[in-house]
Amino acid sequence: MSFYVVQFLTGLASAASLFLVASGLSIIFGVTRIVNFAHGAFYMLGAYVAFTLTERLSGAVGFWGGIVLAALIVAVVGVVVEMLLLRRIYKSPELFQLLATFGLTLMVEDLVVMIWGPDDLLGRRAPGLKGAIDVFGQALPSYDVFLMVIGPVVLGALWLLFHRTRWGVLVRAATQDRDMVAALGVNQKWLFTSVFAVGVFLAALGGALQLSRDAVNHTMDLRIIVDVFVVVVIGGLGSITGAFVAAVLVSELNAFGILIFPKISIILVFLVMAAVLIVRPWGLFGKPEAPARRTPGLTVRPWQPLTTNERLASLVVLLAAAALPLVGGTYSLTVGAEIIIFIIFAASLHFLMSVGGLASFGHAAYFGLGSYGVAFLAKLAGLPMIACLLLGPLLGLAGAVIFGFFAVQLSGVYFAMLTLAFAQIVWSIAFQWVGVTGGDNGLLGIWPAAWIATPARFYWLSLAIGTCVVVGLRVLVFSPFGYALRATRDSMLRSESIGIDGKRIQWLAFVIAGTVAAIGGALFAYLKGSVFPDSLGISLSVDALVMVLLGGVETISGAVVGAVVFKALNIWLVSQTDQSKLVLGAVIVLLVVAFPKGIVGILETARDRLRSRAPGKPTALSAAPKLGSAE
Known part of the structure; x- marks a missing residue:
């Protein structure tokens, strides 16, 4: 005693x-x-x-x-x-x-x-x-x-x-x-x-x-920051008393969890956080807030299908990417395959954010579940690579179905924090369930089949899957489902008044995004030949957010450009300097403050300005109807 x-x-x-x-x-x-x-x-x-x-x-x-x-x-x-x-x-x-x-x-x-x-x-x-x-x-x-x-x-x-x-x-x-x-x-x-x-x-x-x-x-x-976020969310954002009570609760859970529930001690605080958010989204001592005002960061102007020139440019880029194995070595092909995989990952989050208006802080959970799904099927069931690639992402789909059902009931920062809690629960399970996941030792020896094992062939496989994913998501954007999702994002009340079930639409979008992320995770497992809990971690989720921001939240192709630039810059910095975090952090801060529209957003703005100044093109002012005119 x-x-x-x-x-x-x-x-x-x-x-x-x-x-x-x-x-x-x-x-x-x-x-x-x-x-x-x-x-x-x-x-x-x-x-x-x-x-x-x-x-x-x-x-x-x-x-x-x-x-x-x-x-x-x-x-x-x-x-x-x-x-x-x-x-x-x-x-x-x-x-x-x-x-x-x-x-x-x-x-x-x-x-x-x-x-x-x-x-x-x-x-x-x-x-x-x-x-x-x-x-x-x-x-x-x-x-x-x-x-x-x-x-x-x-x-x-x-x-x-x-x-x-x-x-x-x-x-x-x-x-x-x-x-x-x-x-x-x-x-x-x-x-x-x-x-x-x-x-x-x-x-x-x-x-x-x-x-x-x-x-x-x-x-x-x-x-410390993970525990602090848990405390603040449980206690109630803005409540000092809530922070005190939640700090005691979390600390005692950590103190006794290792004694009473050693197998799930890390999970306990995140389970409590998820339960509080589901039952009382504003925390134990917090107060309900008015709906968040729409801000320009997560809105998307009316999109237009690709023009003929844009389609030709996309085709040229794709053909150039497909030709990389003809001129590149093993290292460049490995880096290229990794960039393609992260294009898939970033595109899944970009779809959820730009079209659905849902900013997930724990999207790596589904990427990692896809990796572990492949590892379980390959190591435990001994299934061939094709079967693993087809069935492995189903684990990410299952996680998105379960977590998404609860997450879409919330909005704004509460939605983001609940996705973070779910991601940390999955990470904790992978870290502590050593008998199945290998813990921090990971699962090793997950190699591609002989017919696809060369760097060139695996690169082409990744490129084919990545192309199908990006095209498929773009088709969804301009489908009736995509328009319904954007209507829900812009106004839940108005969309429901015309018969759109907003929560069901958002849930389905969450599942789609999670499944696509799991596809990227499945390929990542074969690229690295191993799976570790880091593939579920907060850092990877933030990497995905950075890619989306870098390319441009308000653009369609922002995720592709952002993933290419971010991964290439990250890999280059790590090889060139010991202060890669310092440089990368400075780039992120500069981007947020000075270029919130991202690379693609800046280019599109510059293009629109050039078009508006082109000779013979009516400006917005000259094109407007004049007072007293028949219009």
Whole structure:
């Protein structure tokens, strides 16, 4: 019994640090509506800066002074980031915000390695808290007791800040209605900046306080951000009390899950998150929000079928791609096959986002399920390659059917977070079910059949399947189903008034997108000869989002161009520099801020301008009917 008591208290200590980070994210989202993926980076920076201050300047500032000063320094960094970057994307869709802050996270990861090195750093023990206390015969570290006290103290301080100060009243008002606060003459820019500074301070403080508990390393940002998203969603976006309760719940699930349910311990928190979103989408302590306003990032102007010239250009590109084996070597063919596979993956997400208006943050789940479907059939059932390619994607289809049914009941950031939860559930199963999936050792020896094993033949197979997929999705876009899906995206109420079952249409689109992603995953398994849980991970889902954004959400061919440019750039950067994340992150941030329309969108805009200026072409003004005319 004493062991379980200590385990419970240890869970409360972990909850304190988790609450600090989650409360900061909740405050930022509640006011600014920014889905801040970089929050984990600020947590990591807090730990690294605290290490430097407590080790190099301990005589000047002391240990506790170094902890607080580190949080203040990172808060100043957060203010600079908010003023230079986030102010430009406050009105952008959640997708753009997520990608911009993810790009910032990539940059910080490489900068941290450049400054502090790749090795783990061990901080000193907190003065006066180096021992342990006896709890029913079990030793409980004194520092854990300190953290258990810190959590409620910070919660109380935040309550006083938001309920007993004018600034807090304005923040709570902005959480409820930002437009009304602006109408009352409040400077929203500085209000948002101050809120972001407080949120970053809390995240950095949470990281700094971990210095005496865990080693500091350059992967701690992604490790914490997933749990923080879970806490914020369960507690309710914008609710500090909800963040505290959810942090305790998640920490205790992590503490006891490994003891009671060791086989599914990682899955538990995501199961709880999915259940909360399905039953109460706005969280335990959150409040229902008004429907999100339509933003230009996820809308698509009326599409036109390809012109004759565009069809000829597409055919030339396809023939050039088909001729690559005649001039390319093994490496170029392998890279080409991988790019084609990711074209399939990006095209599936692009179809869901651009036509359906549904931004999935966990689309890699279906890509990975397709890979595992092939691996199971090849390794366990011993089926030939053709049968595996035909039947393997059915596992992704099944996942899309089940997860999509629940996901399409939600919208906006709640839809995105539920897709993320489902993806993490699948990843957790693949990671922990070692007897079937191999865990992090993966499933090896999944090689193509002899008749297709050469790089050239596998490349041609990938190109044929990729072409069929892209053409098939384009046909769907201009089919009655595609028009019904776009009508549902533009206005659910209007589409239902003319007899369109919007939720069923969205569910079917989700299933189609998931199945297409699984086809790409099936090919990927044969390309690599192995399958690992990474094929289901968050990073791959974000890669797909970057490809779509890079090409252009508002375009039809954006996914193809985005996948080609992103994968080629990624592969080239990895081979050319050790700071590939820094460069790639900077490219993502620049793209979101300066070129939100993507490569294809920019080219189409330039083409339209040239056409409007061509001699003999009527401009929009000259073509308009004049006052008093017969028209």
